[in-house]
Amino acid sequence: MAQPASRTREVCALLADGSTVRLREACPDDRERVLRLYEEMSADNLRRRFFAVSRRSGEQAANRLCAPPRPGHRTLVALQGDQLIGVAEYEAVDEPASAEIALAVADDFHHRGVGTLLLEHLVHMARANGVEVFTADVLADNHLIQKVFADLGLRVTRQYDGTTVRGTIRLAPDERYLSAVDLRGRSADIASMQPLLRPHSIAVIGAGTRPGSVGRAILHNLREAHFAGRLHAVNPHAHAVLRIPAYPSVTDLPQPPDLAVLAVPAAVVPETAARCGRAGVGALVVVTSGLDAGQSAELSAACRHWGMRLVGPNCLGIANTEEPVRMNATFAVTRPLPGTAGVAVQSGGVGIALLDGLSRLGIGVSSFVSLGDKRDVSSNDLLQWWECDGRTELALLHLESFGNPRAFSRTARRVARRMPLLTVDAGRSDAGRRAAASHTAAAATPTMTRQALFAQAGITATRTLGELLDCAAMLHSQPLPAGERVAVVSNAGGAGVLAADACADAGLTVPELPSDLSDELRALLPAGAGAENPVDTTPAVSVRALSGCVDRIARSCAVDAVLVALVPTALTSAVGAELVTALTTPAPGGPVRPPVVAVLLDQADRVRLLAGGEGRAVPSYGEPQSAARALRHTVERGRWLARPPGSIVEPAGVDSPGARALVEAFLGRVPGGGWLDARDTHRLFACYDLPCPRQAYAVTEQETVEAAARLASPGRAVVLKAEGPALLHESERGGVLLDLHGEQQIRAAHRELTARLGTAMTGVLVQPMAARGTELLAGVVQDEVFGSLVLFGLGGTASEVLADHAARLAPLTDTDIHELLTAPRCAPLLFGYRGSPPVDVHGLEDLLARLSRMADDLPELADAECNPVIAGPDGITVVDSRVRLLPRCGGDPYLRRLP
Template sequence: MAHPASRTREVCALLADGSTVRLREACPDDRGQVLRLYEEMSADNLRSRFFAASRRSGQQAADRLCAPPRPGHRTLVALRGDRLIGVAEYETVDDPASAEIALAVADDLHHRGVGTLLLEHLVHTARENGIATFTADVLADNHLIHQVFADLGLRVTRQYEGPTVRGIIRLAPDERYLSAVDLRGRTADTASMQPLLCPRSIAVIGAGTRPGSVGRAILHNLREAHFAGRLYAVNPHAHAVLRIPAYPSVTDLPQPPDLAVLAVPAAVVPETAVRCGRAGVGALVVVTSGLDAAAEAELTAACRHGGMRLVGPNCLGIANTEASIRMDATFAVATPLPGTAGVAVQSGGVGIALLEGLAHLGIGVSSFVSLGDKRDVSSNDLLQWWECDGRTDLALLHLESFGNPRAFSRTARRVARRMPLLTVDAGRSAAGRRAAASHTAAAATPTMTRRALFAQAGITATRTLGELLDCAALLHSQPLPAGGRVAVVSNAGGAGVLAADACADAGLTVPELPQDLVAELGALLPAAAGAANPVDTTPAVRVPALSDCVDRIARSGAVDAVLVALVPTALTSAVGADLVAALTTPAPDGPVRPPVVAVLLDQMDRVRLLAAGEGRTVPSYGEPQSAARALCHAVERARWLARPPGGIVEPAGVDAPGARAVAEAFLARVPAGGWLDARETDRLFACYGIPRARQAYAGTEQEAVDAAARLASHDGGVVLKAAGPALVHKSERGGVLLDLHGEQQIRAAHRELTARLGTAMSEVLVQPMAAHGTELLAGVVQDEVFGALVLFGLGGTASDVLADHAARLAPLTDTDIHELLTAPRCTPLLFGYRGGLPVDVHGLEDLLARLSRMADDLPELAEAECNPVIARPDGITVVDARVRLLPRRGRDPYLRRLP
């Protein structure tokens, strides 16, 4: 039976040199290419692969590898263009949890990462099929394959048997493996971006002769920026455009360009991309808009087959201001200033606004990419480029969507420790996704999910573009504050009050200054001055005294930042660059100064950077709110940098296979998914050691009486809770009856629940009355885009009303868990409020770690809610819980593949 290759799903990924390969399972049609791979091998490589230089071995391997699929066997092939360049296989023999592997790569493509990439994907496939170890028999002198195994990042043990070595590879990805994959991905990704951002030649396809056309505007900008490489126009109806030679087609160019910019009608974009791939173009920027889904899919496929990275479609273009490149392949009006800020946006209009705002501030750009519809190149690619380009020290992002949030978060966490990452939290007012019935799902809004990502990754998220530029001005020009204490210095009392209020509103503090500093300032300032905080210098202050005042406050160590709010007077007519320079001259031998920001109330601009001498600048704002919010963002960044990165918490006593069995059994019974019943929830929670209240199930009135007799304490009552698939919110349905004592009350309660709920109640859950404590909520929601979100906050019946919850994306680090516990407003209740005893915080940390692990193990987990969780000094107890599963497959966020 035919098994055409077209029926197997392909995945595209990058090799170490940045070229693109396609990976898929082998099929019988591949036999000829696999045989050719072995026939073209040198005798030495054949010996390394088969332990003998036998061509017959290659024929037998091709027959085996390309046979129809069979249990316990998988073969992956790598293709570059139409050529098969590598093959990897595994096969189980006696132990279904262990498989033997083999690997072969074309002779001329060694040291490109083909084998390593095939192994990464083979590991992923094997783990999905329950395989825990790989074994490989290798000649002792086959140093190349030994190095491939060592570099993989997984734990490898070796058993020496004469001239051969048996390698045993444990398929348990840990931080070492993820770091190795990260490094390989970063190397490959950066190499693939070279023809895009550092091209030696560019062709503008669709460069028209008519003024006003997009292609002509791009060609004009490239010429005016003095692009350092060769520049071509492609136009079948002209010999030249803007005095630049024009050619009928990309295939007619004197040489394949590194980069082609497509500004052609939407209908011909896919066909043009195919031609570019055949011509050997390295990368594409497609500015054309209006492509439908089918055309975008064809465009992407053409780029994958041709090995081209793609920006767009529907974008403004790209730019790189490096002196050796000087590329402005955009149709923006102004060329970006050269500098050190990397900018990536999805919206072309936002890109223009950001470029103009940065130019107004005098902040130059290292590279600019308008991502458009993001069919390929994404913010992840740009973060990795800026991390390695040696120029960028500030990154500005405007993202409307996230392709792989977990990979983005992992990359951003690393990059944010080297440079500030700023973004606009766009889409806050969009309608939330359709939430399921639990409190946890209702609390997990898209805004909360995005903010969790930003908080964990160290990304500074602002509310508007203006606020983004406010913050960029401060982070570009000033050191980070050590904390949130601000001194406000003003030459007008009213301005000082406004600035102090703005600081308080932003979450900063304006503390009283030490008495010795107050006395020192009092001696400097006019007699009517107020030297507390805010410091009111009065309009009579002279510039030298004002400068001295700011300097002494900055040196005192009493505050972490100084905000100078000034109004123009006859005595301070030097307001502007001269005055700011006088106010911010650094001490030659003193400690590092805190940041100083200015608020000039007569300033028409929202923010600008004022020269302060010696190449330094100071941000000056037109209103105190802008300055205060920018300072607050700087404080948050400093706090994020100061905290330890943290490590993933692995709770003890987890039975992941048991949990998998519970999920599979439920979905076999309910293929469409739904809510687990109480017993199934108990079994799942038991697999993760989540502490539940003592309880028993009763199907009849007498069983409820008997259960209550067993569970009730000497003087305590019991609770009856109705149980049934439709009873998610039992309290709202009147399905919970509390503090029941004695047989008579139990029987009456059971009858009441039966009458009230009818067939919706399948049984009752009997629990002893929980001891008083703090009622909390802990839960998990799977977001379709972002993955698992762990929530924590105030629980009980007030959970929805007070909405006091925090969230972080799983898997949680110990730092994430600490932040989850301390972020909600109810946090003081946990640590001993007004003389109360602190609750078992370690128990809460353990609960969150177990929920995080459960979410990470089970992609089918749509929702899990523990509400209420009773927290007391002597422990925590999950009093009520509910779980919803859906038929979903997991997606390895760290597997290297292109969109």
């Protein structure tokens, strides 16, 4: 039975103008609204839809579209508020893989992206039901719908027949389609954020007359920031708050505000939000904390129904320092300094610390958003805003959760090529995440998962807030280093040694300087100075000599960065001021200077920016470790920018339908999921052409002997592996016997296994003995938040002990695969170590690409382990493997929809 409209599951998404639309499948209760859609169409649009001007056609279409579901037919409707504004359908007629589509949009909603959004969701629904091709007959003069089809990003062909055109759309989303969806989503997202971050009017609801109330503090901060638009207070018990006129309700305001800030008790937040929606408010910031699950759900529902973007609840507020806006809608004590850093945090306390730190450094803030419980607006929205706002040059994020990590990663990869993205890698504990049932799952810690996301997306991840600000100061003021070579210059030998050690600890190198450069430095410096690296200028160095020394090193191209460590002397303050001026004044026509950083050991602040010539600055740190870590982060950013973005690898010979059938058959037999047996695991791996050895399953001793005879070539040994539901790791219970020759050894081995394992063994797996090689691990783990994680590293029985693994989120690009192979400490073994031949690296790359494709195809793939993988010069063999499936539904991470 069809569900009533009020209970049909809806998803929300943004139209091109930033307004919100709700999408869901049609049901019989929608008939009158669909009929009204057609009745209100112009005659010309009716003709384009039905090829004739007939009101009867609309009635017939409404009856068909809103009928109970039938095989091969689906209908989606789009609603805004209480109005149905669009409808799209597909129906498989001749064959299940092909379907006819039809689309209609209300006259008043043309050119706002309704049809395109409906088609995107219809494509997603159709592909999930096995449809591969859409077809549509349209009138030749219906240029609007033809443009909608062409702009989708899918492959479209046209066949003209007189006054009609038959369009064929191949439902095979590729990078072109994803880029088109990205572009549409970005444009809509930015438009939806305008009322939030560039409002022309703001109402503070709950602005109290009592000093110390949150609403009053926000109203005060807005007034003190000289908000450029109209400012209102809503308080039913006052005529004015802080000399700003107050109104009893948002509905009593002279006109609906673009933005409403709610600082009211949790119990009345949902109704207040609904009242704002009915009044026409564009966006909400809810600073109220303490909402229970039901109140939070009602708040979200009100925002979705009335098309309002939401920040919060439980947040500090938002700010935009743009001169035409001047908005500080926070209850922070310190007013954000205008600047170039975009900041998004989930913790209000962290937000206050970052605002203070950025203001103290003089970097300032372009816009600030405290996300709070993140019921709607997220870091994805803000990354897209900063990408296009024309002011932000640096983005700082403090995230405790990721709503859609794959969409975040895709957005971050693009934005990180325009500006540095920095975050704190918070919550690094592994507690509760170990899964002893699988070596692969045990290796996939929360830290590894987040770091994989950060590494792929080009995000600079620090361990503390202090380190985050250290790095921000460096990236704000200095160019990126070309490499990791650092020259250390100090006026005290001990300080130079400390700085050199800090560089080494951070993974930087302090190379010996060329002899000709050392000779030049000795000529500049006082007698007794050391001109190697570190360079010891002695405390007697003059201002001019020290400046000249650092300047000469910076111009030499012998190093990629210069670290100047100064101890307190009578000359320190003068040296510092003149040194900064000298090093921030570019030489006309000279080479680009490498980054220069200072360490002033008498500096009270952890980090500050020393102003120099022409508005430039040098970051100065209170200890060498902070400077070295910040330099290390800039080196890594430079390397990430230099590497190719990469493209998704699509291996040949993949049987995705066969794999899908195997998974569905298993979960049909075992609805709760579980581990595949060896035979099903082998069949699944065969669907992806993974390099597994030939094998046979046997129960009796005689069957085992016969299987070995079939599989082993003359003179080649075999392996027996005990099989049974309780024998997940056979080697740990003595369930694997290697290097067996001849019938006598095989019979003895089978008896030994039977005696040792008893009824736990239901049979044995017989395989030819693999050639010798490097033992590796490759596998997939499904993370509940981040999705599929592909792991690679040292394998065999030492896999967990040595924990030498790297990970990347699927789907993998060719760049990701290269980094997976080179990241573990065991990587030198793969490329030839101490005269040994390199292994088949191309085979390993292919193996990882196939595992990535399997993970991307099968959301039910909870855990897949290949351990060991034997890698040798002549090939790759997956010697042992296991797979666990769980009943999960795969969602399209790129489908445009709001949380």
